[in-house]
Amino acid sequence: xxxxxxxxxxxxxxxxxxxxxxxxxxxxxxxxxxxxxxxxxxxxxxxxxxxxxxxxxxxxxxxxxxxxxxxxxxxxxxxxxxxxxxxxxxxxxxxxxxxxxxxxxxxxxxxxxxxxxxxxxxxxxxxxxxxxxxxxxxxxxxxxxxxxxxxxxxxxxxxxxxxxxxxxxxxxxxxxxxxxxxxxxxxxxxxxxxxxxxxxxxxxxxxxxxxxxxxxxxxxxxxx
Amino acid sequence: xxxxxxxxxxxxxxxxxxxxxxxxxxxxxxxxxxxxxxxxxxxxxxxxxxxxxxxxxxxxxxxxxxxxxxxxxxxxxxxxxxxxxxxxxxxxxxxxxxxxxxxxxxxxxxxxxxxxxxxxxxxxxxxxxxxxxxxxxxxxxxxxxxxxxxxxxxxxxxxxxxxxxxxxxxxxxxxxxxxxxxxxxxxxxxxxxxxxxxxxxxxxxxxxxxxxxxxxxxxxxxxx
DNA sequence: ATGCAGCTTATTGTATACAAATGGCATTCG
DNA sequence: CGAATGCCATTTGTATACAATAAGCTGCAT
Numbered sequence: 001x002x003x004x005x006x007x008x009x010x011x012x013x014x015x016x017x018x019x020x021x022x023x024x025x026x027x028x029x030x031x032x033x034x035x036x037x038x039x040x041x042x043x044x045x046x047x048x049x050x051x052x053x054x055x056x057x058x059x060x061x062x063x064x065x066x067x068x069x070x071x072x073x074x075x076x077x078x079x080x081x082x083x084x085x086x087x088x089x090x091x092x093x094x095x096x097x098x099x100x101x102x103x104x105x106x107x108x109x110x111x112x113x114x115x116x117x118x119x120x121x122x123x124x125x126x127x128x129x130x131x132x133x134x135x136x137x138x139x140x141x142x143x144x145x146x147x148x149x150x151x152x153x154x155x156x157x158x159x160x161x162x163x164x165x166x167x168x169x170x171x172x173x174x175x176x177x178x179x180x181x182x183x184x185x186x187x188x189x190x191x192x193x194x195x196x197x198x199x200x201x202x203x204x205x206x207x208x209x210x211x212x213x214x215x216x217x218x219x220x221x222x223x224x
Numbered sequence: 225x226x227x228x229x230x231x232x233x234x235x236x237x238x239x240x241x242x243x244x245x246x247x248x249x250x251x252x253x254x255x256x257x258x259x260x261x262x263x264x265x266x267x268x269x270x271x272x273x274x275x276x277x278x279x280x281x282x283x284x285x286x287x288x289x290x291x292x293x294x295x296x297x298x299x300x301x302x303x304x305x306x307x308x309x310x311x312x313x314x315x316x317x318x319x320x321x322x323x324x325x326x327x328x329x330x331x332x333x334x335x336x337x338x339x340x341x342x343x344x345x346x347x348x349x350x351x352x353x354x355x356x357x358x359x360x361x362x363x364x365x366x367x368x369x370x371x372x373x374x375x376x377x378x379x380x381x382x383x384x385x386x387x388x389x390x391x392x393x394x395x396x397x398x399x400x401x402x403x404x405x406x407x408x409x410x411x412x413x414x415x416x417x418x419x420x421x422x423x424x425x426x427x428x429x430x431x432x433x434x435x436x437x438x439x440x441x442x443x444x445x446x447x448x
Numbered sequence: 449a450t451g452c453a454g455c456t457t458a459t460t461g462t463a464t465a466c467a468a469a470t471g472g473c474a475t476t477c478g
Numbered sequence: 479c480g481a482a483t484g485c486c487a488t489t490t491g492t493a494t495a496c497a498a499t500a501a502g503c504t505g506c507a508t
Contacts, residue, residue: 002286002468002491028459039493044460048269052276054368061500062226062460076366083311087304142300144278148372226461226498252489263463268490285470286490 005042011035012046016055016066017154023068027056053151071211074155078204081152082197084145085133089180089196092139093189100139101184107132108177115170125170132177155207169206173199229266235259236270240279240290241378247292251280277375295435298379302428305376306421308369309357313404313420316363317413324363325408331356332401339394349394356401379431393430397423 001009012032015021033043047064050056056064069077096104111128114121137146176199183192225233236256239245257267271288274280280288293301320328335352338345361370400423407416 004492030459040460041492041494044269045272045491048272049276052273052371054371063500064460073368076368080311080366080368080372083307087307142304144297144300144304144376147276147278148304148375151372152368228462254489264490265462265464269461287470288490 002042004036004038005045008032008036008038008042009046009049012043012050013055016050021066023066025066027064027066029064069155071208074207074211075204077152077155078200078207081149082200082204084149084152085136085200086193086197088137088140088142088145088149089183089192090189091142091145092136093184093187093192095141096136096139096184100135101181103135104132104177104181104184107135108174108181111177112174115167115174120167120170122170129173136180166206166209169202172202176202226266228260228262229269232256232260232262232266233270233273236267236274237279240274245290247290249290251288251290253288293379295432298431298435299428301376301379302424302431305373306424306428308373308376309360309424310417310421312361312364312366312369312373313407313416314413315366315369316360317408317411317416319365320360320363320408324359325405327359328356328401328405328408331359332398332405335401336398339391339398344391344394346394353397360404390430390433393426396426400426 012021012027015035021027027047029040029043029047032047033040036043047056051058051064055067057067058064107128111125111132114124114128137149140146176195179195180192180199183189183195236245236251239259245251251271253264253267253271256271257264260267271280275282275288279291281291282288331352335349335356338348338352361373364370400419403419404416404423407413407419
């Protein structure tokens with residue numbers, strides 16, 4: 001993607017993810033254009049893309065709003081994600097190369113290291129976690145699957161800031177990865193898929209927990 | 225969508241599906257703009273959309289080409305479709321209303337009627353078949369799922385013209401629908417999902433069969 | 449007071465001109 | 479003769495002006 005267009009896309013997307021653009025609020029093309037320092041043309045491109053990715057929705061008269069997701073919507077997205085990632089794991093089991101397996105082991109060791117210390121380095125954990133999943137997706141070798149997962153993986157939910165990373169959960173994630181590695185080693189697609197399903201379901205419940213806590217906090221603030 | 229933009233999208237899409245734009249061939253924005261009688265702006269919108277839907281792909285330098293799918297790609301798409309439609313059936317089983325069940329019965333009766341006659345009316349069959357699946361998707365009540373399925377349902381494969389509709393296959397489709405109706409009636413999501421999986425897998429093999437026949441014909445023509 | 453008509457303003461859609469980038473061709477140098 | 483390089487043609491990207499459409503407001507009539 002070209003420069004202005006890419007800049008606009010990344011800017012708007014991160015403004016949505018960070019909550020700078022509030023869920024439910026209307027967004028105007030020209031305002032975004034100014035914020036991004038480009039003209040409306042690349043902004044419109046970005047909005048269309050973000051609409052396809054369901055970060056933005058439009059009313060009948062084409063006005064754009066930041067998507068606002070309920071917990072049900074979130075669960076729906078996680079269900080789809082679990083299904084797709086399990087499918088990816090199954091495909092990966094029969095296609096993954098020795099080299100990719102090595103990379104998986106590397107990232108899994110790194111993310112373990114990130115939380116096995118007095119001061120856990122959560123961003124580092126998340127980064128290696130992301131790469132771990134990316135390698136599996138690459139090994140699955142399905143462009144369509146990759147595209148679809150991209151649509152369902154990053155959720156436009158604000159709570160990222162208040163997200164409290166439960167260490168116990170991160171450790172369990174690491175152990176899931178360990179088990180995935182064994183399943184891959186044995187080329188057992190069914191096993192890999194089953195582990196992956198549980199792995200993502202756990203992620204959902206952690207997310208949902210954080211979400212409700214977050215919502216309560218917000219409610220408390222409003223009441224005060 | 226507004227007029228020019230919508231026209232451009234529909235035009236280009238149908239040109240791809242009909243084979244008027246050949247798979248693998250480059251497409252230029254200005255040429256399409258003239259063909260559609262609009263400016264490049266709405267054409268660009270359409271191309272972006274079609275790219276997201278994988279009807280079009282772009283090389284490193286942003287030039288657009290009509291997608292050209294191998295049999296493997298096709299199978300990949302059908303696998304994903306089977307998974308997603310099975311998921312839809314499962315969700316639908318617990319949510320479908322009496323009224324929707326009635327509509328399903330109606331369309332299934334109609335499509336049976338379309339092929340249970342001396343001169344089978346295949347377009348009519350296809351239309352009611354489409355509506356049958358649409359109702360299930362509506363009953364599943366997941367916008368994300370709907371979007372995803374749309375991406376994987378219509379395949380940019382030319383063979384539509386040469387497609388030979390095996391009556392036996394159509395009858396089996398009808399029977400699958402019958403079984404789905406019973407599963408829905410009993411609110412048995414697992415059963416519905418299983419039937420749907422088989423239903424789509426069969427569709428793939430029918431498609432693949434037609435595809436290879438078609439390819440052979442084409443090869444023969446080239447050789448002659 | 450309330451609801452509707454018509455106008456005004458805000459916002460998006462489209463066309464077009466121009467800028468940037470890419471690919472192909474020809475020419476030249478090794 | 480082949481490969482590299484620079485120029486030209488083609489194609490896409492961006493900005494901007496203008497058109498169309500929808501929302502909101504004002505004032506009038508009931």
